[in-house]
Amino acid sequence: MNILTPPLKIVHYPHPSLRHPAKPLPAIDERVRTIARKMVELMYEAKGLGLAAPQVGLPYQLFVANYAGDSTNQEAEGIYINPVILDKEGTIEGEEGCLSFPQLYQKVRRARTVRVQAYNLEGQLLELKLSELPARIWQHEVDHLHGVLFIDKLGPIGRLSARGSLREFEYLYQRAQKRGEIPSDEEIKQQLVELERMLM
Numbered sequence: 637m638n639i640l641t642p643p644l645k646i647v648h649y650p651h652p653s654l655r656h657p658a659k660p661l662p663a664i665d666e667r668v669r670t671i672a673r674k675m676v677e678l679m680y681e682a683k684g685l686g687l688a689a690p691q692v693g694l695p696y697q698l699f700v701a702n703y704a705g706d707s708t709n710q711e712a713e714g715i716y717i718n719p720v721i722l723d724k725e726g727t728i729e730g731e732e733g734c735l736s737f738p739q740l741y742q743k744v745r746r747a748r749t750v751r752v753q754a755y756n757l758e759g760q761l762l763e764l765k766l767s768e769l770p771a772r773i774w775q776h777e778v779d780h781l782h783g784v785l786f787i788d789k790l791g792p793i794g795r796l797s798a799r800g801s802l803r804e805f806e807y808l809y810q811r812a813q814k815r816g817e818i819p820s821d822e823e824i825k826q827q828l829v830e831l832e833r834m835l836m
């Protein structure tokens with residue numbers, strides 16, 4: 637099975653991949669590099685700051701980001717494999733969106749500063765201390781790898797104000813499934829298990 641056929645694309649809530657915890661990648665091979673490059677491309681096309689593998693239907697611990705949201709700013713771009721948050725400090729509230737929830741923006745409380753670790757595409761282990769927007773992006777993306785979404789972090793007012801949008805996403809998703817544009821949840825869950833097996 638070639639996972640790049642059909643082409644990778646960003647999935648929207650409530651696609652089951654978004655709730656499926658991702659598995660660590662045991663090796664950084666050509667397949668991982670191809671997936672990462674494609675994810676970077678999709679992130680820029682969608683004008684996002686970050687994109688995690690479960691958002692393209694892959695149950696792997698990998699995310700890509702560009703802190704500046706600018707494809708010409710290579711220094712702000714990163715590809716992070718098996719990322720871990722080691723420490724968190726402080727809290728700060730800020731507005732977040734997510735490419736799997738188009739047009740939904742809500743305030744989310746996050747740690748202000750994080751110390752993190754991940755492998756890059758060259759297989760080097762990086763340790764970084766980040767604050768403000770990069771720290772927020774990291775926390776949002778690492779949550780994705782554990783099946784946690786930003787809507788899970790909303791306060792009571794945020795939950796109430798997001799409710800209409802979430803119903804709309806659910807309606808659109810079910811309609812696309814009825815039309816056969818998206819496989820059934822059962823088929824998707826089976827695909828996720830097969831994609832995990834490819835790691836062994």
Ligand SMILES: [Zn+2]
Pocket residue numbers: 733734735736776780
């Ligand atoms: Zn997201």
